Amino acid sequence: xxxxxxxxxxxxxxxxxxxxxxxxxxxxxxxxxxxxxxxxxxxxxxxxxxxxxxxxxxxxxxxxxxxxxxxxxxxxxxxxxxxxxxxxxxxxxxxxxxxxxxxxxxxxxx
Amino acid sequence: xxxxxxxxxxxxxxxxxxxxxxxxxxxxxxxxxxxxxxxxxxxxxxxxxxxxxxxxxxxxxxxxxxxxxxxxxxxxxxxxxxxxxxxxxxxxxxxxxxxxxxxxxxxxxxxxxxx
Numbered sequence: 001x002x003x004x005x006x007x008x009x010x011x012x013x014x015x016x017x018x019x020x021x022x023x024x025x026x027x028x029x030x031x032x033x034x035x036x037x038x039x040x041x042x043x044x045x046x047x048x049x050x051x052x053x054x055x056x057x058x059x060x061x062x063x064x065x066x067x068x069x070x071x072x073x074x075x076x077x078x079x080x081x082x083x084x085x086x087x088x089x090x091x092x093x094x095x096x097x098x099x100x101x102x103x104x105x106x107x108x109x110x
Numbered sequence: 111x112x113x114x115x116x117x118x119x120x121x122x123x124x125x126x127x128x129x130x131x132x133x134x135x136x137x138x139x140x141x142x143x144x145x146x147x148x149x150x151x152x153x154x155x156x157x158x159x160x161x162x163x164x165x166x167x168x169x170x171x172x173x174x175x176x177x178x179x180x181x182x183x184x185x186x187x188x189x190x191x192x193x194x195x196x197x198x199x200x201x202x203x204x205x206x207x208x209x210x211x212x213x214x215x216x217x218x219x220x221x222x223x224x225x
Contacts, residue, residue, distance in 0.1 A: 009150070032211040043114070043200055043216030044153070051211070089152060093212055096141065096160070097168070102152040 006101035015110045019077040023090035032093040035075050037086045080108045114217035122223045129188040131220050133201030141204040142184035146197040191224045
């Protein structure tokens with residue numbers, strides 16, 4: 001029973017354009033939503049988070065949007081850069097644990 | 111900067127062997143976690159620990175055990191390795207925060223192959 005779903009296994013975007021990564025969740029009781037980025041042969045690194053009481057959080061080129069009625073989370077990267085090419089995982093905080101989605105591979109073409 | 115280190119980057123073991131994966135963090139974090147990452151499945155939690163000598167099962171604990179004798183060290187043990195335990199193993203730690211987001215910091219991972 002997947003609580004967090006990332007339905008797009010991969011996404012390809014041209015450098016300078018917007019990248020939009022999507023995530024759906026099932027439980028409306030989650031408190032925090034997070035995005036992690038993972039390069040090959042490295043561990044995931046924290047990127048950005050949002051509290052369930054907000055609908056938007058911005059950090060430089062990265063913005064996370066939360067639509068609680070649709071139980072939907074998205075990460076926008078503007079402008080996309082080749083160094084953004086990585087696997088992006090969304091995660092929800094459940095108690096003191098994180099539950100991760102399957103990940104989306106982002107490729108930014110130069 | 112938080113540093114989480116894992117004892118091996120790559121490991122090859124035989125079916126039935128006992129395997130130890132070690133993880134050390136240097137930021138005095140209370141919480142430590144072990145995950146495995148498989149294609150199409152994301153990161154799945156195996157075990158976690160909130161304190162020394164304390165452990166709790168995650169979502170997929172079968173075939174694994176853990177040990178936390180010191181605050182900075184969290185070990186994952188495969189009692190009798192099987193081929194379906196071939197995977198990337200990731201350790202993470204976090205500082206307990208009441209009422210705030212619990213950001214986890216990950217080690218580089220250990221790619222385990224069981225033959």
